[in-house]
Amino acid sequence: MLQLHVWGPAFSLPSIDAQCLATIAYCALALPAGSWELVASSDPSVSPTNELPSLRNGSVWVSRFRNIVDYLRQYSDGAWNLDVELGGQELADSVAFTSFVESRGQPLVDLSLYVTSQNYYSDTSPAYGSLLQWPNQWILPPKLHSAAKARTIQLGLSSLDLKAMEDARQREHSAAVAAGQIPKNLIQRPRETVSGLLGRTAQQNQFRLEALTAEFFEPLEAMLGRKAYLLAPDEEDRPTSLDCIALGYLSLALVPELSFPWLRDAMRTKAPRLAAYTERMRGRCFGSTATSIENAFAPSTSASPLPWRAPERISAAAVGTTLLNTLADSTPFLREVRQHNRLKRVAESPDAGFSEQESKAISQHAEASKMDMYVSIATVVGGLAALVGYVVHTGLISWESEEAEEEESAGTEELSFQASDFLGI
Incomplete structure (x- = not known):
């Protein structure tokens, strides 16, 4: 039995992640009933590659939509291949438009669900809170939020993050007050309202968002x-893998x-036929009814066309591992080591999609970067040790104990007393 592990349901959809939605759609269309299960584990650590979606077949794990599609085609000898009837030019178009959808769709989803403050704090963050178990419900959403902001920073739309804008304004105001640049009668300024910020940012971002959408x-x-x-x-009922990835985003x-x-609103205005197509594909792949948390966590009590299986409860060992990993990722030295190790592990993974030369080059780069970091740390430690040794050697730092200092002080007082008696003072 194949198991597809994904981020769990949100917004009436089977998953909160576009790649997971695309993979669910592909499995729903290509795999026969009874051959697979859908598990809303919502925990990337279940996969050796630390990614979702991830398909498990016994001891074999395959992550990412394209790798899963290729694995299913090979595993079934072509039987589970939605692109089997595509010709050479159509296959090339499929690859090109798949890359287009992923490269253009992901930034827009990031901006909508994570960077836009009203949506993240009112909708996205609570959605994660309802599908994640402790402690992941406190750890993973901030990580995903930061990652989405990093992926979209080059778009110049960070002003959609009203909270970050207000925090930055407050820091600048506090710094100006501390530096004495603001008169006392202007220090207690009223906090700017979200509606006021939204009005200005909407005007600032309107043209850029219009172009991106x-x-x-x-x-x-x-x-x-x-x-x-x-x-x-025309009019042929034959969805392909491109339709699945498009549905995800x-x-x-x-x-x-x-x-x-x-x-x-932009999608309904600019592409009404695409909106109708999305609703039609959604009904065919995910069912006509909205997906809820109960479908994933209590499948026996709810009807769903998808083969849900309830995820396992997180164990005490898994909780400890998660907390230790979070602590390690918060420590600068350990974080760098773990990043290099993950890069090397992904490069050497057979489902990473790299050629042998690319895999070797990335692995060597990760190992060399880690060794450079070790040398840098050793150099700093050695320099500090040499500095301390020099200071001690020159007497700038005394290692005498407090008792020795007290004895020296007592001896000085006694000598002073004897000298006074001798002089008759």
Whole structure:
């Protein structure tokens, strides 16, 4: 029995992650009933690659949508291949548009669900809190939030993060007060309202968001045209892997009911046929009813077209491991070592998608970087030891004990007393 481990349900969808949604859609379309189970583990550490989605077949683990698709094709000798009827040019188009969807869709999903403050704190963070177990519900959301902000920083839309903007303004104000640059009668300024910030940031971001959403939705809308699926001939009922990856990102753009639904509004305005296609694909792959947390955590008590299996409760050992890993990732030296080890492990993984030369080069780079860090640390420690030794040798630091100091002080007082008697003072 194949097991597909994913991030759990949110926003009426089977998963909160686009890659997980794409993989669920592919398995629902390609795999026969009874051959697979869907587990909302919502814990990347269950996979050796520390990634979700991850497909488990006995002792074999395969992560990422494209790797899972390739593995299923090879494992079934082509029987579980949605792209089996595509020709050479169509396969090339599928690869190109898959890359397009992932590269353009992920930043928009990041901006909508994580960077936009109203959506993250009101909708996304509570969604993670309902599907994660302790302590991951306190550890993983901030990590995912930071990762999404890092992935989108080059887009110049960080002003969508109103909380970060307000925190920065407060720090600047406090620094100016401390430096005496603000008169006392202006120190107690009223806190700026979120609505005021939102009004200005909406104007600042409007043109950039318009361009980003148009660059993503309009090519897909044109590609779809009047067809039922993206690569299918007119009116032919033949979805492919491209339809699955598109569903993963488009459903997270269209379906969630967010506090600031700018991405959904842009999709409905710019690509109405694409929105209808997304709803149709969603019903075919995930079912006509909304997915809830109960579907994943208590599948025996809820009806769902997907083969859910309840995830295992986290053990005490797993809790301890998670806390230790979090502590290690918060320690600068250990964090660097773990990052290099993870990079080397991923490079050497057979499902990483690298050639032998690329895998060897990345692995050597990770090992060399780790050794350089060890040498740097050893150099700093050696320099500090030499400095302490020099200071002690020159007498700038005395290692005499307190008792020796007291004895020396007592001897000085006695000598002073004897000298006074001798002089008759």
